[in-house]
Amino acid sequence: MTICWWALPVTILLALAGCGDDDHARRLASAGPNPSLDALMRVADPGNGRRVFGQCLACHTIGQGQLDRAGPNLHAIMGKPVAGGSDRFGYTVALSRVGGRWDRATMDRWLADPQRFAPGTRMSFAGLADPLDRADVIWYLEAEGK
Ligand code: HEC
Incomplete structure (x- = not known):
């Protein structure tokens, strides 16, 4: 026991x-009361991130050179331009016009609520409500880019 x-x-x-x-x-x-994303990243666990990423596998591959599914391949996505992860993928205007690059803060907002981040995006995923799950997935995405 x-x-x-x-x-x-x-x-x-x-x-x-x-x-x-x-x-x-x-x-x-x-991580303390009302933890910031930085504080959450300090206690993040890519092992749990991999597990949570199971929800993404229906639409995304993450291995290098793997094909796009309903969503683009996400290998080494961190640091790439938003809507720039896969050359072959047809992104929506909604996501393309966001601009900038995927850093921790933008990824956190996207994963919390894709429709709010890019209204009209085709990523039909409700979002990850738990901030620590998001930090775990972000660390996993970073680890998959090395
Ligand atoms: C139902 C299918 C589906 C699920 C589930 C899904 N996605 Fe997506 N994802 C998409 C689609 C479609 C796009 C392209 C959106 C667009 O062009 O508007 C996308 C785009 C993305 C992008 C942008 C990639 C780039 O090149 O800029 C990231 C990052 C991403 N998804 C991460 C995730 C993560 C992490 C999860 C799981 C927590 C997830 N997605 C779950 C379908 C999905």
């Missing part, structure tokens, strides 16, 4: 999340 010896609020969170799951609640608590 596992004993949760973290501080009381963390214990409650762990109980809600399922004790020992991916230590999500402990990591979230250690």
Whole structure:
């Protein structure tokens, strides 16, 4: 039997999340109250990012040179221009006109709510509501570009 010896609020969170799951609640608590994206990135876990990325695999590949699916291949997407990840993919005007490059802040906003980030985008995905899940996925995307 596992004993949760973290501080009381963390214990409650762990109980809600399922004790020992991916230590999500402990990591979230250690990022401090109302954590910034920087604070979340410090406790991010690419292993969990890979797991959360399972939701993206229906539409995206991430390996180098892999084909686009309903969405573009995402290998080494961090640092690339928005709507510039795949030469072969037909991006919407909605996403193309956003401009700029994929950094942590823009990726965080996109993954939180794609339709809000680029109204009219064809990425029909509700978004990742959990900020730590987003940080985990961002780290995973960074790791997949090395
Ligand atoms: C239902 C299919 C679908 C799912 C699920 C999905 N996407 Fe997408 N994604 C798309 C499509 C389609 C586009 C292109 C959008 C456009 O052109 O408006 C896209 C675009 C993107 C881009 C922009 C790439 C570039 O070249 O600029 C990123 C980054 C991205 N998705 C990440 C993700 C991540 C991470 C997840 C999972 C958390 C995810 N997507 C889930 C379909 C999907």
